[in-house]
Amino acid sequence: MKKPSHGQPTEAGPAPLIAPRPSLGDEAYELMLAELISLRIPPGEKLSVDGLARQFGVSQTPIRAALIRLEAEGLVVKKHNTGYNVAPQLSGSRFRDIYEFRLLIEPAAAAAAALLATPSEVAALTELAEEMSALADTDTEANYSKFALMDGEFHARIAEAGRNTVICEALERLYTHMHLFRLRYHAAVAMDAVKEHDAIMRAIREGDGAAAQATMQAHIAASRDRMQPYFNAT
Amino acid sequence: MKKPSHGQPTEAGPAPLIAPRPSLGDEAYELMLAELISLRIPPGEKLSVDGLARQFGVSQTPIRAALIRLEAEGLVVKKHNTGYNVAPQLSGSRFRDIYEFRLLIEPAAAAAAALLATPSEVAALTELAEEMSALADTDTEANYSKFALMDGEFHARIAEAGRNTVICEALERLYTHMHLFRLRYHAAVAMDAVKEHDAIMRAIREGDGAAAQATMQAHIAASRDRMQPYFNAT
């Protein structure tokens, strides 16, 4: 996950020809994020600063920095004088809250995208949708998680095309968490999503804001209903 | 600002009778947050870890922690090997993005609040609205900032009454930034808001979701239009 630049976008300089070494804190963050979103470190697990420092071969300072950032995103929880733990699984009520939130935001973002997307953005989205479609044919274990990642990117790209950075940032935070429970319930990811994605893409390609909004809303509601059964309790 | 507990709400234990000493990192965070939202440290200002550590009489460790958290909220920006600076003023485009976002979220939250608010929540909201009304009569410099704070709390409380923590957290992040530019342009805060607040409160008291949604939308749009002139450029 990129660091959200909350301020105005820094003027896009030319691509840095020599990659400046990022801070160790940032690297540690990226590594741990990868461990978390792949569930290689299970929810609830204790995260010892000392242990992680030895494991990554760095001192505690960068580890601390990474953990603080992860806590701000809700991926780990901290208890004073006790340390960090991987955040627990999403509760049913939070699941509902997230989908309610998405239903407010994403249809609007899709409508904006239909009006504002550049041809290259549309092309990229179309390609992404096709890759997902191809992936859906052979549903192996490995493909599930790849599909889940691409689904997150698909929605993120649509939001980007909507040209509202506040919306993008808000959704970006959610996608990490959504990805986690999509991984938990492979079956429900149900690659049914591809047909709905096609409908959305058609609307965006035609610049039809109303249709984009409607199809996106239907898609999210359908996605929620596919997952819902797993969260009956709570 | 409270630390958002992204996970499910921890079961509300009884109030801790013996106050556990918070970590110095948390205290440093609170202190610096207060400095920032009051503009006592102006935007763009350099924030030296060493300097802040001496100023607060603590070591660098808690200061680092506080700065990392503030960065995650977009209140300060970090450049590798250069340090931290207070985030710059909001740009015009970000201003528009924020209001677009609020127009999507807050009317829905108000509608939910109209249906779900408990009597005590309604009472607290009513009282808050009345205090603001009283404050609006004598508009001194000091009252402006107090009013701005209460306005933020008013909206936050309504969101809370809507019983969607994801929405609450998303808005909470924005309110800090909104507060900052409300402070910058006192004049535009224009305590006109009180009449609009009354309309919203009436709808919530009567449990009229549709009216709550409509009045909230009108309120935010009006607020945007009051501020808009200050952001013509960019």
Add this chain to the structure above:
DNA sequence: ACACCCGATATCCGATACGATATTCGATTA
């Protein structure tokens, strides 16, 4: 058998000192 108290261990929080590296800014030079 159960509850309670107490001590050992491990960990976190924070302090401090130090080294490596990058940025900044002034001085020198063409």
Add this chain to the structure above:
DNA sequence: TAATCGAATATCGTATCGGATATCGGGTGT
């Protein structure tokens, strides 16, 4: 004047230490 070089400064990260606290175990008493 403009550009280059070098020293001062600050940050980033390391290493280490001490105090405080949570956790876990064993022992005692009822």
